[in-house]
Amino acid sequence: METTKYLVVGSSHAALEALTAIRMHDTDGSLTMLTRDAHLPYSPTVLPYVVSGRSAPDTVFLRDEKFFARHQISLRRGTALKALHPARNTAELADGSQIAYEKILLATGASPAIPPIPGIAQVSYHVLRTLDDATKLNAAMKASKQAVVMGAGLVGMHAAENLVKAGAKVTIVEMAKQLTDGYFDATAAALIEKAFTDNGATILTGSRVVKLAPSSAFATPGATITLESGATLEADLLLVATGVRPNMDFLTGEGAAVERDKGILVGERMQTSVPNVFAAGDCAQAKSFYSDTKVMNAILPDAAEQGRIAGMAMAGDPGIKDYPGGIPVNTYHFFGRHAISVGSSKVPEGGEVVTRFDEASGRYLKVIFHEGRLTGIYGVNEFFDAGVMSQLILRRIDLSPVREHFLAEPMKSAREIMSLTWR
């Protein structure tokens, strides 16, 4: 049986950071990366741009073969993890082979969550999580005249914008009362909605799809979408972007010993409940910065951070520091505008919300303070350094002495504090 000191399952940001962290401390311990994807490593975050045609599919890879050769990493592409046998420190692969490991990292990411809508199995629809999904959607988009996007998260919104720009008539159907729910607040969402409707998209929030059926109205296989209200939509292209679920199906049988909730539960060093098994990124459920509860914080910077910690823990790097807990951070570009959110959208008890909105310029700012400290900041067309703001939150810096200045010029004020505090 093949053996490896470190087995990293997955090939996106968490997994790549883990490779770097392991090699930083252990330059020659055997290291294997296993990925179900047939391609070299890439980021799911870049896929909307592959869909739009802005990024050519062959330019989005984050590492090349030379990288793996240089760092003596064996890369096994196109092979998924089928089952984990933690008692024997062995991974069973989809091709039937087995790999014995000393430490394993599960950075398996997530897959589109397909809602159990009657008829969904009979229609053809798109999802967007892999590079192949993106190239397929890119090809289909060019022919689309009339598209429906289910789900107004960032994946759905990005795709909808691409479809609008490609000339399709686009309808976005979202269950929640607002679009980009969980990323941006109602005011920001309204600004985003307006940008979309101004560009000809139709947005149906608070709408649920109750039935799907194949449609023969088009040359290509289409779908008839029935809403809760009884209204129907015809689509020559249907994109299902109603969220993701962590990839952890392989934790069955012996592998079920690894504790899970919504994702794989991990501690402050990304260790799971089972020895030698670590998890990081979109499949992991780790400590929140705001409370002791473990949350899914499926964002890229957090995946990278968790991957690094996991790699350091696996390699025994003494420089490791405990994971401080994740804070949500999102950036979103739409129709030439941008929205940035840093921190929790929940207003803590005794917290204070300050908003500023200039309708003429479309600039919107929302700041949440608690006991003089920043807990969240949101902006539309109001640029600030999200990385600096994250530090203000993570470091729990008291902003009461500079409150007015901070509200007037958040970017400038935060930069001053940055320069004084952690330069």
Added chain:
Amino acid sequence: MGAFNTIAFDANKCDGCGDCMTACATAKTGTTEISRSRLQIAGNAAEGFELALCRQCGDPKCVTVCPAGALGKDYASGVIDWNGDKCVDCLLCTVGCAYAGIALDEASGRVAKCDMCDGSPACVSACPHDALKLVTTSRIYNEVGDWEDLFAPGLAGCQGCNTELLMRHTLRRVGPDTVLATPPGCVPGMGSVGFNGTTGTKVPVFHPLLTNTAPMLAGVKRHYKRIGREVTALAIAGDGGASDVGFQSLSGAAERNEQILFMVVDNEGYMNTGMQRSSCTPYGAWTSTTPVGQGTGSGGLPSQGKTQDAKNLPLIMVNHRCEYVATASTAYMEDLYDKLDKAIAASKRGFAYLHVYSPCTTGWRFPTDQNMEVARKAVETNFVMLWEYTRAGGLRFTRPVDEPLPVTDYLKAMGRFRHLSEDQISHIQGKVVENLNFVKQMAHRA
């Protein structure tokens, strides 16, 4: 791979004029809109100015969070490059960077970051106040790292001693064609003259008496000169050997302008033999022969450390009108290296004297990890001054301290001054001012 150049910002010199931002915007966008500059000065005159600028991190977070592979560190230049063709404008790099080093340029709708202008940054040349400087990072490391270390590995120094650092750097710089004299003191004690029949150096080394270091070395140098071989004659001596019993012969060699480089490692006492006072020990300092406490003074009187002020040996050497005289500190290695270069060159013409202030963790009573900090504080309080002298140029401060820290910052950094009374402290502060004024006058006259 070496270390890289970097743009350094001295907030104390910045008056917020904004010329740097104008220069950057002009160079990078062809406009004078300072909001488009890739470095941003924030803050105000009252509380001081601050800088947001890419640090060209060694382990850049902007690169790790970029989903498009548009950012990457160039390990030849050290610059983190942005590839506009690959960038998808997702702004995630601004999430990764905790220093506001990459930010949205609203006019172009794309992120922008400092690219160091191919090595000659426009902001640096535009700064009228020297607040921005292009620092050649780790020049010494890059240059000297590849040269042969001419000391044996493993020397028997005290933990935290900086003399090993000084010896190794000095010998690397002076090079293999050197004859080394190390009179009794810490340097041979640490192993320059060797153990068990082998020397501790890879160059010829000898162990003169405290009293005759300079003339013995001068004789060796004259011999080599006579046989036509070019060598550097180098002495590394302690302050005791140089300023006390060895002074007569040192003065003689300087007066004869012998072609040698005489380096004094001034740790302000005979530290190797048990921390006795020397004529370089400062006023008030505890040593084993200037003890502290009831009944330790003569006739059973209380004693409070050394009762005399230190001799200023380097100034005395200036009065020999040597080829070159300088003071240096291991806390300022670039300064030390400049002076070492000049001293080596000068020693080919005549007598070169280099006086290095060298804190002693054991004898001065401070934690072993604090050597550089103590050395730095000595300079920052003007307790010692860094200057150089040549006959043509006179005496010149190489690292003037415009706003010195109170001398207590230095005194409190170590145990040998712990007992000082207010009177003693004000005596020392007074001496610092007096010494500074004295050296300033000499510098002025030059």
